[in-house]
Amino acid sequence: MRQNRQWAGRGSADQQAQQHYLVEPRHLAGGGDLRYVTEYLRASGWKDKSKSGRPAVFDSPDKSVRIGYDPFTQPGGWTISGKQTAHQEAWHATFGRQTPVEIVAGVTDALFKERKAHAPNVWEPLQQQGWVTERGQHFTAHSPDGDAFVRFHQSGPGQAHWWAGARNEHGRVWEATFTPTTPMHLVQAFSTALADPQPVMRPLGHVPLSQRIRTTSVSVLPSQLGAWQQARIAAARAATWAGNAFATNKARTPGPGARPYAKSGRMR
Helix, strand or coil: CEEEEECCCCCCCCCCCEEEEEEECHHHCCCCCCHHHHHHHHHCCCEECCCCCCCEEEECCCCCEEEEEECCCCCCEEEEEECCCCCCCCEEEEECCCCCHHHHHHHHHHCCCCCCCCCCCCHHHHHHCCCEEEECCCEEEECCCCCEEEEEEECCCCCEEEEEEEEECCEEEEEEEECCCCCHHHHHHHHHHHHCCCCEEEECCCCCCCCCCEEEEEEECHHHHHHHHHHHHHHHHHHHHHHHHHHHHHHHCCCCCCCCCCCCCCCC
């Protein structure tokens, strides 16, 4: 069912409104604009290692995480890889090319956020949005429309496998996988973005051909699109600044057992 809506906003009189569509459910909305992810990374200080005609590659400032997008191979798509550190084993996550960028961004944006004190719960965001869970050979959650799933299987100690995907009437649309060592707060960030009931926007000509989606036609001024993009970039810069400030203050704060003016050497 399609509706029409005029977005409120200010712009110059010579701007020509462009037709876009709000698509729901988001898991069937198609890949979207890669810049939704890549511009956030660039604004957050990540190094763009991409070469012309080659896959997109971004390295985190400390070079501990690499994010890539490969449209040239099969199955191609997104890869996020974390190197082994003193507190984290190496990990890897993949997302098919038709995984909506808003869902991928749920994971990549979480890389910049401070972890919450409580243990992550992957299922909670899904259950809050009416996803149905079932126990079988695997523990699985299905979206209300039955077209998306998140699945968990533990084959042994430390071998907790997570994978997810979506399908429409034409077959499988995309898949996502997480190695057992993937930080759980990132898997929860994925499930949160996946279950988000808010529709996502796609321009004319980029809406998947499927009877399983609902679309709302909207007219958008270029200035509005630019403002929304700039707001996301500004959020990235603010999060980066806050993270750097937190790290600096933490480094300056003595530990619980530290003596403020203790000198190195033998104590009497």
